[in-house]
Amino acid sequence: MSSSNAVLIVGSVALDSVQTPSGVVERALGGAAVYSSVAASFFAPVRIVGVVGEDFPKEHLDFLSSRNIDTTGIQVIPGGKTFHWAGSYEGDMNQAQTHATELNVFQDFRPELPADYKSSIFVFLANIDPELQLKVLDQTPDAKLVAMDTMNFWITGKRDALLEVLKRVDVVFINDAEIRQLTRIVNLTRAAAKVHEMGPRYVIVKKGEHGAVMYCDDQMCFAAASYPLEEVADPTGAGDSFAGGFMGYVAKSGELTHDNLRKAVVYGSTLASFNVQDFSLNRFKRLTKAEIDNRYEEFKRIVFFEPLA
Amino acid sequence: MSSSNAVLIVGSVALDSVQTPSGVVERALGGAAVYSSVAASFFAPVRIVGVVGEDFPKEHLDFLSSRNIDTTGIQVIPGGKTFHWAGSYEGDMNQAQTHATELNVFQDFRPELPADYKSSIFVFLANIDPELQLKVLDQTPDAKLVAMDTMNFWITGKRDALLEVLKRVDVVFINDAEIRQLTRIVNLTRAAAKVHEMGPRYVIVKKGEHGAVMYCDDQMCFAAASYPLEEVADPTGAGDSFAGGFMGYVAKSGELTHDNLRKAVVYGSTLASFNVQDFSLNRFKRLTKAEIDNRYEEFKRIVFFEPLA
Numbered sequence: 001m002s003s004s005n006a007v008l009i010v011g012s013v014a015l016d017s018v019q020t021p022s023g024v025v026e027r028a029l030g031g032a033a034v035y036s037s038v039a040a041s042f043f044a045p046v047r048i049v050g051v052v053g054e055d056f057p058k059e060h061l062d063f064l065s066s067r068n069i070d071t072t073g074i075q076v077i078p079g080g081k082t083f084h085w086a087g088s089y090e091g092d093m094n095q096a097q098t099h100a101t102e103l104n105v106f107q108d109f110r111p112e113l114p115a116d117y118k119s120s121i122f123v124f125l126a127n128i129d130p131e132l133q134l135k136v137l138d139q140t141p142d143a144k145l146v147a148m149d150t151m152n153f154w155i156t157g158k159r160d161a162l163l164e165v166l167k168r169v170d171v172v173f174i175n176d177a178e179i180r181q182l183t184r185i186v187n188l189t190r191a192a193a194k195v196h197e198m199g200p201r202y203v204i205v206k207k208g209e210h211g212a213v214m215y216c217d218d219q220m221c222f223a224a225a226s227y228p229l230e231e232v233a234d235p236t237g238a239g240d241s242f243a244g245g246f247m248g249y250v251a252k253s254g255e256l257t258h259d260n261l262r263k264a265v266v267y268g269s270t271l272a273s274f275n276v277q278d279f280s281l282n283r284f285k286r287l288t289k290a291e292i293d294n295r296y297e298e299f300k301r302i303v304f305f306e307p308l309a
Numbered sequence: 310m311s312s313s314n315a316v317l318i319v320g321s322v323a324l325d326s327v328q329t330p331s332g333v334v335e336r337a338l339g340g341a342a343v344y345s346s347v348a349a350s351f352f353a354p355v356r357i358v359g360v361v362g363e364d365f366p367k368e369h370l371d372f373l374s375s376r377n378i379d380t381t382g383i384q385v386i387p388g389g390k391t392f393h394w395a396g397s398y399e400g401d402m403n404q405a406q407t408h409a410t411e412l413n414v415f416q417d418f419r420p421e422l423p424a425d426y427k428s429s430i431f432v433f434l435a436n437i438d439p440e441l442q443l444k445v446l447d448q449t450p451d452a453k454l455v456a457m458d459t460m461n462f463w464i465t466g467k468r469d470a471l472l473e474v475l476k477r478v479d480v481v482f483i484n485d486a487e488i489r490q491l492t493r494i495v496n497l498t499r500a501a502a503k504v505h506e507m508g509p510r511y512v513i514v515k516k517g518e519h520g521a522v523m524y525c526d527d528q529m530c531f532a533a534a535s536y537p538l539e540e541v542a543d544p545t546g547a548g549d550s551f552a553g554g555f556m557g558y559v560a561k562s563g564e565l566t567h568d569n570l571r572k573a574v575v576y577g578s579t580l581a582s583f584n585v586q587d588f589s590l591n592r593f594k595r596l597t598k599a600e601i602d603n604r605y606e607e608f609k610r611i612v613f614f615e616p617l618a
Binding site for chain 2: 091092093186187188189190193207209210211213220221222223224225226228229230231232259262263265266297300301302303304305306307308309
């Protein structure tokens with residue numbers, strides 16, 4: 001395994017119970033770090049950092065290892081219970097209803113990077129407490145591209161720490177509701193310019209069924225469509241898969257050009273579109289590189305209307 | 310004026326009072342037929358059909374004529390008052406608040422086409438009572454491409470007549486809320502397939518700031534981004550301008566290929582993006598062909614990530 005282009009991913013590892021119009025799963029593999037790591041692993045080796053309890057099935061760790069994901073950064077807490085989330089989706093499935101959040105071992109999560117992770121060049125801080133995201137940044141002095149995700153809970157509850165993280169990252173993934181909440185600006189173009197002022201060079205706004213938009217410096221530089229799916233089985237992990245696909249492709253391509261970042265956004269959309277077609281990590285488990293390449297080509301056809309002048 | 314490629318447009322001609330965070334206008338030129346006719350006129354000659362009262366300023370008719378729009382189809386009712394709408398927008402400006410709707414002469418509108426309009430090949434039925442849309446269809450036996458718009462009011466209030474119109478048109482413009490209301494299906498891809506079953510070969514879903522999506526037969530064939538504007542002065546007429554730009558380009562290009570329809574969607578988006586930058590028809594009044602071409606090119610750059618394989 002080449003490790004120079006490995007992606008370091010820090011975040012939640014979970015057992016999720018999810019109900020949608022398409023079905024139900026109980027305590028299935030989930031968590032932001034898991035979705036994003038598996039998505040990234042289609043392009044580059046991954047180093048995952050997280051915490052689980054003794055109840056976490058060994059088969060899940062084996063699955064991650066089988067995907068070229070280094071799991072030495074997953075702490076297993078003796079006698080502990082794994083983070084558990086239970087929720088459901090209905091209607092347009094854009095918003096989850098949370099039924100239960102049991103933090104368990106995740107409550108005391110303090111990300112400690114294994115020594116050989118600390119030289120990581122590509123770092124993704126999945127959606128966790130921004131104070132923990134800062135601790136990861138302190139341990140990764142060689143990072144060349146750092147991306148972060150966040151959520152409404154931290155925007156309102158830990159705004160100061162979140163602003164500190166924003167100062168230190170290159171890319172932020174954020175959805176349209178969150179960016180409006182963070183900036184208190186309704187217009188997305190002006191909201192993105194405001195976030196750019198807060199630190200990140202690249203602001204990527206995820207809009208679910210409406211695709212994603214990337215702002216480079218203070219300008220909108222790329223709009224990606226969403227892939228037209230007739231059925232979304234389970235939206236859980238869509239944003240994480242997007243971020244993982246993006247980071248994996250960036251790490252694989254190595255060069256941080258706008259061209260590569262645009263392609264990375266489309267690979268992110270591609271991975272997200274596959275992930276939601278089944279529950280948990282089930283679609284990724286049977287996903288092939290050929291399927292990814294075919295859908296990436298379809299993304300090209302969907303938006304094409306005339307060659308550049 | 311060549312008339313073989315003229316676009317026939319039937320709909321409202323209005324005097325609008327609009328308030329937005331950017332300002333206010335009182336009894337300014339408006340109406341679906343006006344916005345769509347002026348947008349179409351950048352590409353092809355237009356024949357407009359509508360009704361106004363004696364209070365309708367002659368300068369507005371002169372403006373339309375100056376744009377290569379045949380206004381002989383606009384009836385002026387002696388002693389009558391022009392349709393007046395008053396409304397405001399706030400927040401994300403996606404939804405107007407209506408303060409007043411005075412139908413006036415529009416209440417008794419019965420579209421009667423001038424004899425030389427009846428051979429029209431390109432027909433746009435702007436948002437009016439579907440029973441009136443049917444009367445227009447009866448008068449245009451040579452139509453090769455008929456497009457329609459509608460709204461929630463007719464979807465709930467005149468569903469049967471609306472379904473009759475849908476059977477007889479080639480293209481329907483509809484927004485995401487309306488298509489869900491019409492089909493009672495949340496998933497847009499399946500909703501569009503359902504509308505295709507109702508008649509139209511092309512279903513174009515307008516999503517405001519999220520762009521537009523075209524379904525050709527039962528498949529999503531094109532997704533267009535929206536142009537990133539830092540400020541929307543007045544969203545009134547955006548959908549009408551979109552439809553007008555689309556129809557104008559289709560009439561100009563003549564050939565109803567998927568390639569041309571995709572370009573027409575982008576020209577529609579282009580015209581809509583200009584229209585919302587000022588109140589009433591003000592932006593169109595100073596819009597140049599060079600500006601349209603430049604923004605069309607920007608639409609290409611915004612979505613480009615790699616050439617087709």
